[in-house]
Amino acid sequence: MFKHSQLESVNAWVAHPAHAAMPLHARIQRAIRQLIVDGALGRGKPLPASRALAKSLGVSRDTIEASYAQLHAEGFIERRVGSGSFVAQMTEFTPGHRLSRRDALLRNRAPKLSKRGAAIFRSGGVCELLSPRPFAHGVPETRTFPLQLWERLERQVRKEFGAQTLLHGDPQGTEPLRRAIADYVNLERGARATADRVLVLTSSQQAISLCANLLLDPGDRIFIEDPAYYGARKAFGAAGLECVPVQVDQQGIIVGQITAQPHRAKAVFLTPSHQFPTGATLALDRRLALIEWATRHQTWIIEDDYDSEFHYAGKPTACVQGLDPHDRTIYIGTFTKSLFPGLRIGYAVLPPPLVKPMTVARTLLDGHTAPMTQLTLARFIEGGHFGAHVRTMRGVYAERLDMLAGLVGTHLSDFVETCVPIGGLQMPCVLTCDIAEHTAVDAARRVGIELLGLSALHHSGDGKAGFLMGFAAYTPLEIEIAVKKLADALRAVMIQ
């Protein structure tokens, strides 16, 4: 017969509320299996006769028979006619508790990741705040998003497409969304897109990662802006690429540094519309020189059209892709900032010969994007709601930027100088006082304020000390409170 403790343990398992959905015989079977797996019932040990166990547990004998039959089918017990059931002689099996000390040692060891895996882990990845606190950057205002309208469009799509939305989607993206994206980037960004050149993805991060793997091999070099968007730099690192920093000035990346050593890298990654983090717009002659370089040397331009929706002074200049008649440019966009981060839709406009390879590569990564979300978004764009939303938010954000710049001037002029950008969702500030960048960032974090240090965005880590202040997701009142809090925090640090 089972020991008292074993019976108790079976009873506890059977009675556990989490197991209520299982039939009784399955619960008993699972409870006994656990005793065996944990080593509480050793190899070769006899099990109680089914009649006796039925009585002890207060269940029918059929129930126990069903449990034993399943244990037998799974190989955990042996049944010998006339002598009953026994825990199987599983010679390969070392039950849980036997190895517990060795086990504990092994568990506490750091896991053996691959070399590339360890490098990826060290990079820290791209972790966004779940509930953005001022002045976390790159977050749009979502509290005013027209959610009811979105839900109405969802209902329309479900009504029209029904169970079709539940099936596998085209890995390149649904045609209506690809068409809507092509129309949008052609109209608003001066791109040369067609629906069959658009690849719908999860995010611009995924587009960057796909480019890195499909166009370059480990050890290959890629030119990147210095300072640069950390997400791109980390993705290139994860793909085993070597980043070659190219300086940025007020006209964007200094293309002359690339054309002076044209063979040094096989591709360039840049944010020409609104350079991250400086906010510079790449000058037209540099755009053209870049296209000339890429055409002549058959290299690639990876254009992240970062924050192009939110220009507050005039229209942004045409994207590089639209100026490039030679199809050397991969254009990357996302709806994370123009709509909302939880949407998970980004895209790439590809040179025609890259469409199939990129789509194939995407199927090996994660298959495709949910058709339901794609169809809803297509309708949102087609119906003019996207354009309207971006226009509304452009007004809201321009006002918030004004507000922030004014408040920083009033309350933080002892500490920083602002570089008011002409677009985007964040404002860079350069420290003009004696406070070290990390001290300022830490002091802010202690009072619930999130700043992104500027110097770490530089390749050598020796850029001007300062920080980025995101302003889009915070109301004027929230901005005012936070600026004053930040001023107090910096003042306190200064005095120390």
Next chain:
Amino acid sequence: MFKHSQLESVNAWVAHPAHAAMPLHARIQRAIRQLIVDGALGRGKPLPASRALAKSLGVSRDTIEASYAQLHAEGFIERRVGSGSFVAQMTEFTPGHRLSRRDALLRNRAPKLSKRGAAIFRSGGVCELLSPRPFAHGVPETRTFPLQLWERLERQVRKEFGAQTLLHGDPQGTEPLRRAIADYVNLERGARATADRVLVLTSSQQAISLCANLLLDPGDRIFIEDPAYYGARKAFGAAGLECVPVQVDQQGIIVGQITAQPHRAKAVFLTPSHQFPTGATLALDRRLALIEWATRHQTWIIEDDYDSEFHYAGKPTACVQGLDPHDRTIYIGTFTKSLFPGLRIGYAVLPPPLVKPMTVARTLLDGHTAPMTQLTLARFIEGGHFGAHVRTMRGVYAERLDMLAGLVGTHLSDFVETCVPIGGLQMPCVLTCDIAEHTAVDAARRVGIELLGLSALHHSGDGKAGFLMGFAAYTPLEIEIAVKKLADALRAVMIQ
């Protein structure tokens, strides 16, 4: 003044319905920009005076001034006081049509992918049918999915969480879903999971790809089943791994072949619950031997618990992860088949030391999974609807399998022998006639029937000729019609 053709082209651009949303001055500016980019207006060429162009186009002079100002701001034109506006001398710029012949040559060239990119492209990826035709494999029945219930839960989630669902999600997955998954796999699959060991992903494909990159380096070897799931083999290939095939018999992967050369690979990938494509269930003693191997040599077991929800004869045996007290097993699951492919949610249950590295790696790939879908799914599982749905579909699929096996016996016994599986969504058939596998597959495709050839799933491509017949997504009537059609098609091939 513009030539007539140039004026026409501006007018056409301005009047195009796709551009209706743009202000007039922006439309004119874009139209002129296009003329410059396309080379129709050469460098240094004068532009019409604003007054004259206004008259020709029938718009106000202010409108033209606004267009010219933007063109100037973007660097496309120069304005000289007293002498008017000119196309800028952009020395780096080679307009579109000038290079058109060279351009055409370059465009037709195959793109220069990276070595790994070319290999990925050659693999063909994992492309699922958008509208499944009988007998496409691995597709669940979606036409009876309780979509209204799902929508109701969506509304509940939106009501409760509001704009929070629009923000960035935890890259590890929302806590309610991780908890629901842990409870499910513990209860139904005998796993040892907790919410903090679950990583929510897009699909099992993404989980496989993450494991390949994080645990192994290019050139590293991994044991895989032979025959094997093509999606896994391709993902390992894309990650630069060398696959070491291990034979499969009726008891699953022959673990003795692994323990006989324990150092040959750093990991094993397998589908123990329902081997793809044979349908074998891995015997308990082999599971235990595998755990012993992984523990002793600090290697990894990547367990794809493929099709475990759909066992028709008894309950499936406990998963390897639940038998492994040493945390060497990564458990992979997906809702693609148990719910619907368009959901895009899969998951991994990880050894504790791998949780952070895998989550970080995931942020570099594609950020996170849409919170809205995760919260709805969590509610679907918690409410017992998932369990109920799986139970219902298990009954439906068991009946369809019976139906298919009977019909194949009646109509196709001259051509194939069936291997009726105890679970899963497809039935393997071995060709017993003189028809070559590819001939059978092609003949079927011509009559709208999709079969997956078996021999290509073998490492050496020399497995038994035959095919997989998916049955889950097709009604008994659809199955009957398709089997008869297939019989006719095979008979026609036989006669030729």
